[in-house]
Amino acid sequence: KEPIFTQKGDKKTVFKVPPNFLTNRYQSIGIELQNRFDVDAGEQVTINNITPPNLGNILQLKRDENFSLFFPKHNRIATELTTLFLRAKNLDEFQSLAAYTRDRVNPYLFNYCLCVAILHRKDTRDMDIPPLMETFPDKYVDSQVFAKAREEVNIVPEGSRTPIEIPVDYTASNLEDEHRVAYFTEDLGVNAHHWHWHLVYPFSGPLEVVNKNRRGELFYYFHHQLMARYNIERLCNKLRRVRRMVNFREPIPEAYYPKLDSLVANRAYPGRPSGMTLQDVNREQDQWKIDIKEMETSIARLYEAIHSGFYRDANNRMQPLTEFEGIDILGNLVEASALSANPAYYGNWHNFGHATLSVIHDPDLRHLESFGAIGDPATSMRDPVFYSMHAMVNDMFVEFKSTLPRYTVAQLGYDGVTVTKVSLQSQNSPENQFTTFWQQSDVDMSRGLDFQPRGAVFVRFTHLQHQPFNYVINVNNAGAARQGTCRIFLGPKFDERGNPWLLVDQKNLLVEMDRFIVNLTPGQNVITRASTSSAVTIPFERTFRDVDANRPTGGPALDQFNFCGCGWPQHLLVFKGTPEGYPCHLFVMISNIADDRVNQSTEGQCNDAAVYCGIRDRLYPDRRSMGYPFDRAPRDGVSTLQQFLTPNMRVQDVSIVHQNRTIRPRART
Template sequence: MVLGALEKQLRVLPLFEYASIPTKEKFALKAHRDPKLQGLGVLGRGQLFSLFHAEHLAEATKLYEVLIGAKTFEEFLDLCHQVRDFVNEGLYVYAVSVAILHRPDCKGVSLPPIQEIFPDKFVTVQTLYDAFKEFWQNPHKEEDVIVDMQTTGNILDPEYNLAYYREDIGINAHHWHWHLVYPATWRPEVIGKVKDRKGELFYYMHQQMCARYDCERLSNGMPRMEPFHNFHEPLEGYSSHLSSSINGLPYPSRPDGMTLQDLKEVSVQDLERWRDRISDAIHIGHVEDENGSHVPLDDTRGIDILGAMVEASYESINQAFYGSIHNWGHVISARVLDPDGRYHLNPGVMSDTATSLRDPIFYRWHRFIDNMFQDYKETLPHYNHSDLEFPGIEITKVLLNAEHTNNINTFKEFSMLDLSHAYEFGRDGAVKVRFSHLNHEDFHYKIQVENHTSKTKPATVRIFMAPKYDELGNELDTKNLRRLMIEMDKFHAEIHPGHNTIVRHSKDSSVTISSARSFGQLAHGEGINEHANEYCSCGWPDHLLVPRGDEKGMPFHLFVMLTDWLHDQVGDHGKTGMCTDAVSYCGAKDQLYPDRRPMGFPFDRHIELEHLKDWVLPNMKDTLITVTHHEEIHNHNH
């Protein structure tokens, strides 16, 4: 019997319910365990699983490879049930998720949102206690119990101004899902699928996170962040107010002034040594593989090679020499309070992809990592006229249509998170947390283009945004501006001879995903079918597409560029339509990245001219828009 996507979806959902609680089958005989599962269960239950920790990742890889290798859907489910109660809880959810995203027989099946599987990674511990108290006081009620999210600090900490952003449930869920679609240990020869330009995507997605964070800082009247650069300087403090449901221990708070300490597995000096070796390779223009051969860092593959090396993914060239600076940096900063494990503390939020964006050090660490990539980009030739132009094509006008032309309003809005699939409340009504987050009004771009040739020209439309002024109110020059350019959208359009008007809605952006489908929606079969564009849960949340702006109306560049699609296109793109929802940051699953140009083009390289306006060609247009923030909260019920 062939199961449809809906039946599969309904059989997959229970794998994720109550993931932090052992199931009733816990005491079933170990004798029935499949021999393929030998050697699993190394990372004990109740430990916090970290994708950045080499040993954790090795065990998770073993498990997801076994699950992807299961011959039938039934065997896959059976292995998941067998493994559920003896491997680590977080590792189990990760490996099962990776397998579902990559098994051909799970096409059309969606993962439930990570924030509903492990709400303790997204919701402060005070809020969870409020929910439990509220539930104990209303044991028989059929209606929903709703509690409000508690905050994590106050204005004595200037970084608290950005808590709404760093602690946003959507961006933390995006980061978790991105690392599911791009596992660091992906082995194409085992699984038979190549992850195209994975190293470059690692660089670009995190570069964009940093750019967006700085746009947010400037929106709040704060300076851009200081990159992390000195491995011995005191770190700023941070308290996440999170506590883990799998072991009851908090994610520890970091007081101001702590410094990185050596761990058994890695020392601070290792990180410095790796940084120097990578930096040398960038300046010499090649890396050395295990046999001492030179692999050039040229302008076609260089960034991809470097991205794999810095993340230290499976593709990394000569990992023994260049190390694993990105991943160990996460682990070492998460363990700063208990480096040798004497107090049995959980690691801090930096060790978990679902929580690390909450910590200000994440952005400083990633700006440091990005600076290495930018050093490499500085070694490449600048784009010349012929790299940038699109002969015969001229953008005459760009309008952004919202309530007011060329102005986007942002505001805070309420949403709900259901806790009922993570904790067994044993009641009909749900238990929900109400939280506020930034959002923006809908808008659309209207781009007027003249095609001065006699042929229809297929084009790639590229849209970026960046603040006009720095923290001191000075106009940003191109050197600084290009690193704040956030990609808003990228799509294909046909430009006919003569006058053309391109209209594109903000909801269709190539960087964002529409909102995640909840357990409840998936259980009712909403949006599930094998032929739909598969929803991969990876993508920037739609509500954070636009930076906050400020109350006066903050000026931004809206930069639009048309390039020749015939030069940009890649052979096989679009052949499966799978997971092409948020293709700019997430790629198209198991296909080539759908744009031949470097990611972030044209802002990925140095621009010689100081002012953007002097650099703009006819196929580009730089328009000034404003983003105005309104403090009142809109009610929006999902």
């Protein structure tokens, strides 16, 4: 591994850059500056000289501005810088380019483009990218933390410093209903995951970066699951499912005050009071103008395509949205990504939705205000309006899926395979009960805090956690030895009024918990699967990679954070539940491998969270439509989950008990 990043620990890696790499301000004092850190250096890396690249357009984004891919100007600039990094002939040249641009371009932009390049270059396949919450903690934690951190590092020697605790209720009080689910919307792992997903699947940039197997479909499925999880957390907190935004002209009830300050822009992220209305955007300095009418036209045209089953391609020809590939095309049209089949016609309403909402407080830039939390994938999930807007996105996909042929019994069944029993065994809990509680964890944010003296600065925050558990599944195989795909979903048993669901509604709240291949021997089989093996999550240690204490699974610290950093945080695998026990359906299915299997090697690949994130440089590892078997309306005559079952499926009643206690972190040694 080549060291591109400063390493943690006592001794730092110091880069020796050619004098002409220093910006004008520093060139006059060049040598002194270069030698400044020599005494602290563990390792010195000499950066090769290169012909300086032309950064003309890239410098149009100033160093002290906030950066959002949803802004067309920023987007173009990011594509340019990413392309520059991707085209570097070898690792040395890439490193030189990074060192040269580091002090010239906007820091957020630099970090984003560098990470995309590292994720997509062949020669950086094994290189780590730093977690954003360490490099830019300002996107994750209450801004008051930084003043306290400065005080702590200036006065208290390293080793005696105590973690700075972020209170659970720092963005709002319980007078605000939406705040009941802030533990989810403001969770560090959830926001890191969303940022990471969009880093792995950028909607723009060089085509080789955007063009990935089934990326449009995964845009749908990842966000669909995210919405299901959010809605269930709401139900656990006695809130109804989220309001779907349907009309851009009406006042927006959702308010949000992020309490975040951009350390780069030295400005607070603006808040949004309840009752604001979207307006046309015309921010000349941002070179950005959009009429709400354009977004409305995009939406009408997309629904036209959904209902007719045909979309208009860039050559004005009508093409079918087919049963399997249609959702992938639609995903790219809706998002809209650089793979959109006709951006001129179908527009870009989802990205513009983020952007227009993010400048609702200053649509013509008269107050010179930057964008709000929803304008950046790293922070957007904190804002309740994210979910109202994404409910609108999700509705398009659900509507399209409702037009597809229903799965027949033959497409659902697996001859001779019968699931005879499903049991949930959770630590310190009765059978078929999940247990959740609060836990505190520490993250070292010193990498992102630019003040002296240095050393670790821990921030302590409180997050949901659950007891580790196993699924135990009994399967009878009446045939020869064979394989199958085990698909596990969890969802609420009752709606807001306490009534049992119609499957047509319940299916949108069934969350995929795991998916894995099983070997079935003839006769009885007992399958045991641990919660920590889930194919939707990344391990706890990877979300909080610098946490030494308080590692419930006791595993070694993992430092891989590239593709592997994408994944749902393990600590939020289970919904919060309720003190009295939240009734859920645990659904298990063994599907026919013949229709699932993708023949490819995933050896050595990072595939922990393949269900939401895919596998780098590989096909999506499941041939079925994402969300199978719940992505379509149930077949005729089936109105409940029980009626939906074929012998290779089973539903078990389970409950989620929330204990309102907090596990403190163990003392660090």
